[in-house]
Amino acid sequence: MVRHALGVRNASVWSVTMIRSLAYSWGLYPNAQAEMPMGPTVAVTWSAADLPSEVAAAFVSEGIGGLAGTFGDETLGEPVEIDDLDVGMDTGRVRVRVYNRGIGLMRGMGPELVQLHRFFSTIHAATSGGPGPGPT
Numbered sequence: 001m002v003r004h005a006l007g008v009r010n011a012s013v014w015s016v017t018m019i020r021s022l023a024y025s026w027g028l029y030p031n032a033q034a035e036m037p038m039g040p041t042v043a044v045t046w047s048a049a050d051l052p053s054e055v056a057a058a059f060v061s062e063g064i065g066g067l068a069g070t071f072g073d074e075t076l077g078e079p080v081e082i083d084d085l086d087v088g089m090d091t092g093r094v095r096v097r098v099y100n101r102g103i104g105l106m107r108g109m110g111p112e113l114v115q116l117h118r119f120f121s122t123i124h125a126a127t128s129g130g131p132g133p134g135p136t
Contacts, residue, residue, distance in 0.1 A: 032074035058122040072099035
């Protein structure tokens, strides 16, 4: 089942100065309900003061503040790839969960998934000191 965003895309409403914290995690799970990943993960939490400039710039350029909800399809793969993003802002929270991002990109599941992929790739690069998991 394909799920779509809950919310509107409008990057002009959001500003990096409004971010209080950004938490992101990625992993491969045996199923969408599992709490423990099967292998290596990426997990990072930054406060506004510690947010890398490239992540802040990608947040704005990809319009991430205007995306919220669940994307992808949790039934398309085993193990299940899960990205979780939680951004605390002055005006509330932006929460995004993506199931099977790689499969969704290959199946053309929408421009929002491409935006999220580019943003998550920037986070991966910032946490590893190198390029993200792949270009789009």
